[in-house]
Amino acid sequence: MTPSSVVVQALRLCRQAGLVGLGALALDGTKLRANASRHKAMSYDRMGPKAEQLEAEIAELQARMVALLRTSVARRALPEKVPLADAVANVAHAATLTRHRHTGDY
Secondary structure, eight states: OOHHHHHHHHHHHHHHTTSOOSOOOOOOOOOOOOOOOTTTOOOHHHHHHHHHHHHHHHHHHHHHHHHHSOHHHHHHHSOTTSOHHHHHHHHHHHHHHHHHHHHTOO
């Protein structure tokens, strides 16, 4: 299986799921310098506890959001096709990523 066939398969699945439409796809060959840090790189031993910590933070953020927003209010703010649980999980994930980006702990 070639990389291009994987991309084609992924795009077909996304189209079937209604996530993308037919149109133009443009790629460029921009080269970016990597900014990997040996100090922030994670070993498999550190990944497990870190993943558990992040999951706990996400659960806490979800609980706080549920306490702040009643379900009826939140559902009126979302399109009907987006489940509330998905929206809450996405917002919690974005908040966690933002926090870690802000603190440099990523």
